[in-house]
Amino acid sequence: MTPQEMLEQMIDNAWIDFNEIAKAEEEDDYSDAMVSMERTEAQGYAEGLSMAYNLVYNKVYVPKVDIFEGE
Secondary structure, eight states, X not given: OOHHHHHHHHHHHHHHHHHHHHHHHHHTTTOOHXXXXXXXXXXXXXXXXXXXXXXXXXXXXXXXXXXXXXX
């Protein structure tokens, strides 16, 4: 696996983690502040990895997973 493929996999995994946390937050009616903080952290991590990919490879990586948008 190349470093580029590894970073792509890390981005996909980060968005999967974000999706799981965001869905849990929505199911709990957004009542838990800690879950909200976890979601914000997961989103920042995924976006940070995406930005690093953009800077290193000079192109945008489109995740292979759908990003949870909520209702």
